[in-house]
Structures are given as structure tokens and as C-alpha cells.
Amino acid sequence: DVQLVESGGGSVQAGGSLRLSCTVSGFPFDEPAMGWYRQAPGTECELVSSVSSDSRPYYSASVEGRFTISQGDAKNTVYLHMNSLKPDDTAVYYCAVLKPPFLSLVAGAGASCIAYEYNYWGQGTQVTVSS
Numbered sequence: 001d002v003q004l005v006e007s008g009g010g011s012v013q014a015g016g017s018l019r020l021s022c023t024v025s026g027f028p029f030d031e032p033a034m035g036w037y038r039q040a041p042g043t044e045c046e047l048v049s050s051v052s053s054d055s056r057p058y059y060s061a062s063v064e065g066r067f068t069i070s071q072g073d074a075k076n077t078v079y080l081h082m083n084s085l086k087p088d089d090t091a092v093y094y095c096a097v098l099k100p101p102f103l104s105l106v107a108g109a110g111a112s113c114i115a116y117e118y119n120y121w122g123q124g125t126q127v128t129v130s131s
Contacts, residue, residue: 002024004096004120005023009093011130014130016085022080030075031075032053035050035119036049036093036094038092038093040090047060047109048080048093066083099119
């Protein structure tokens with residue numbers, strides 16, 4: 001079975017930093033495309049950042065310049081370094097890996113993060129930023 005294990009969420013004051021990590025196991029393909037999504041109550045799921053199978057990064061406009069995505073050497077771990085955090089960054093953050101037929105991580109954004117059937121999803125980790 002494919003499993004994604006996330007860690008690193010928590011509470012921080014505005015301007016602070018957090019690092020999220022996600023490790024995928026049981027995925028039968030090398031160099032998976034992986035991404036971080038977030039969803040706050042009453043809002044749609046947003047693709048925050050992703051890295052493609054050939055290691056190209058993507059950032060949403062809301063986090064570009066503040067967040068950095070990186071991979072471990074084995075490419076089955078992805079990190080999200082979050083700096084200059086704002087209260088608007090408060091959300092549940094979900095890690096995901098694109099599954100066959102490898103459509104699009106961008107398409108995973110929508111009404112509900114975990115509803116997109118073409119991703120494997122982590123359990124989610126809460127990030128709370130206070131002003």
C-alpha cells in the first residue's frame with residue numbers, strides 16, 4: 001500500500017517559520033511528482049507548491065518568495081520550508097503524490113483536497129499562524 005506520512009505542522013506567530021516534511025512509501029515508481037495543498041475551513045483546496053517528476057518546482061502566487069519546496073536525496077521525501085508566515089497561511093496542509101495515469105497535480109485543487117482521486121494523500125497537518 002502507498003502511504004504518505006507528514007510531520008512538522010504546529011502553531012507559530014506571524015513572521016515565523018515552519019518546515020513540513022512528507023515521506024512516501026510503497027509507491028512503485030521512481031521520482032514521483034509530489035505536492036503540498038492546503039485547505040482552511042470554508043475555502044477551496046489550494047495547490048501551494050509542487051515538484052514535478054523531473055524536479056521542477058511550482059509555487060502559487062500566494063506563497064511565492066516565502067515558501068520553498070525541496071526533496072530528499074531519494075526523491076521519496078518532500079519538504080516545504082515556510083518562512084514569513086502570515087495568519088492567512090493557517091490551514092490544514094496535505095501532502096500528495098500523483099498516481100497513474102499521472103494527470104496533473106494542479107487538477108487536485110478544488111472543493112475538497114482529498115476528493116481528487118488521482119492523488120495519493122497524506123493525513124494532513126495543521127498549521128496555525130497567529131497575529
